[in-house]
Amino acid sequence: MYLSEEDKRAILRAADEIIAQGGRTLLAKILKGSREKKVLQLGLDKCPVYGYFKSEKIEEVMNKIDWMIDYDFLDIQYDGKLPMIIFTERGWQIEANQRADEFLREWKQWLKQGNSSPDMSYLKDRNREMILLFLEKVKETTDKRYIPYLTAWSKVDYKKVKARIYEVIKALEENETINHQQVLKREASVNEALEGAAPQDLLLKCYKCGERFTFSVGEQKFYKQKGFVLPRSCEKCRDRRYEDFLC
Ligand SMILES: [Zn+2]
Structure with a gap:
């Protein structure tokens, strides 16, 4: 089997919707674009990679998911008797990074559309690690136009995140220099992770x-x-x- 980088990213993105709450079958249904009641009820048809493998048979999609498990991107964890999909460290590293990119793309879109007062509560209660990475990426844009978004966000989030938001605002205001070495290192690390690890005895x-x-x-x-x-x-x-x- 061969999965392209894009395929791997799509599977991880879909897994993010149901992590520790759903199994292989539900994950396959998102990627297949199933119209099943459960999929629609959970709003999984809103996921950006919903239907990514729509032209393939569900068994083929399942095989791809199993490949992702074999190659150390995803894992299975039992919740009682139910096998749930979870990220491996490798899988999460890739997903956290692309999810942070996805948030940043959305902000860019808002700037274009002139959306000046978006509701920021959607950023609350997200995975802390991913949120801090997103903030890092906002800082790296060196774009001051994000300051109003950051300010609005700081009003709805918790102490620790709030403190980091203020730091990023300050960095943007003061034109703090970006550590390009660090950015490149992070990208290289994600690309390396994307290769996966073949199963071994x-x-x-x-x-x-x-x-x-x-x-x-x-x-x-x-x-x-x-x-x-x-x-x-x-x-x-x-x-x-x-x-x-x-x-
Ligand atoms: Zn023995």
Whole structure:
């Protein structure tokens, strides 16, 4: 299977809508552009990548999502018996960055349209890390026209974010120089993350006999789907335990 950078970004963007609240199937439905009641009720048809894979079969979309799980962009976490999609560190790094870019694009659009008093409450209660990254990107524009937006935002958000907003306003007012090295480093890091990590056999240590044993890619996949934790003993010791049980 081959996923382009754009495909990977689209899957991560869709996952962001349902993170820790929905599973693979729901994620596939967003990307397929399903008209199912649940999808519409949750407003998932408003997601910018809704229907991104609309010309593909749902099974194919599921395969792409599984590929994203295998390559360390997404993971499965069990909420009771329900397997939910979550971001891996890699996946979140990419998504937080593109989400911050998405917010900035929206602000740019507002400037063009002459929207002078937008309601900023939509920025409240978002992931803090992503919000701080967005603020960093606003600062990096060195565009003073964003100051009114920042001021309006500072009025509705909490202390910590508020403090950072004031710092960004100050930086824009004082024409603070941008650390381009840092910007490039961040971009390079995201591009590197986008490559993903191919699944690999793991070498684990048996807690009974102390020997190393291979936990294959296939086994890892099976364990993940079932929501099992890593095996602690090697196959031999596991068989022995089973024999003991039979006697
Ligand atoms: Zn063993």
